[in-house]
Amino acid sequence: MTNMARRYSIGAMIFHWVIAIAVIVNWRIAENAEHAEMPEKAAIFADHKALGILILLLTVGRLLWRWTHPVPPLPSTLAKWEATLARGVHIIFYVLLIGLPLGGWFANSLAGREIDMFGFFTIPPLPVGDDPEAAKAIFGLHATGGSVFIYLIALHILGALKHTIFDKNGGIFRMLPFGKVPG
Template identity: 50%
Template sequence: MTDIPARRYPKVAMVLHWLLAIGVIAQWRLAVAGENAASEAAGREIMGNHFSLGVVILLLALARLAWRLVQPNPPLASDLAAWERWLAKTTHTLFYVLLIVMPLAGWYAMSKYGNGVDVFGVFSLPALPVAPDPEGASEIFGLHAAAGVALLVLAGLHILGTLKHTLVDRDGNLFRMLPFGQPRA
């Protein structure tokens, strides 16, 4: 008898994980495209999509965190080294922090410009009740961009860990987050 269901993440967690992964990649590409747009108008339109997707990512991250509180993650493999356990927990904690703080910082910075955030024309987040401060908003966006780089580095570390477990350890760890394959007990 195998214990694969106990080792695999629930399907809700899988869907939220992969939607967040796709969203982060799309955000990165939108930010680069917005900065390199051919015109100011094109840049504004691209960044409008970046802001909208940021709100969606915030909602997905909050949903993933809520799900995790209700449905804890399956246990890590018992043969992981202490440093691997620590790195896994630290990486996941930092993901949650960045995926929640970054969109909030973007909303806060937009509010300092006196703007809310339109979310794909479906709904809008109003500007937060903060004093106008374009210089402060610019500084916040600078921190937001630095956090974006940190998020990409963290994602790279996450991918490298997955590759290590898949290609070197051959422990089936990748299949914990996929609805197919054999995670090791």
């Protein structure tokens, strides 16, 4: 198997890193909004919402890319539990990458709010009616999901570093266009 066949395609790499950066930036935006006072808080959350919708669109693009481009196999040196954990975390990532933005949009819709896409256009609320209590509950779940996501990202980074530094199986280089991915 060639070095390129053991790593993700350039398109997958671009989607991965753009989405990863966007998710971390969006987490920091939400953290900053939590510590702000109105009306600044609302303005900061507007950016969080818009970036969340952009992450959703990028994730749909990434899934379409994944379904049309082969994914390299996991290194054969992984223990069964490591391969299971890797697959499970990736599935949860996709669930969160889709579920968090949709949940945020749904909660905003229940609160009667549209989503301003960085001043270019607005996304109207979903036709779900007003229910501030349900919106509040969903926002709570959204925040919890975001926290879970950050912990899983940390686990993902630690795993990639472990495989790269200690196992020397190419870990992080599978998602970069440089570096050696051993056969």
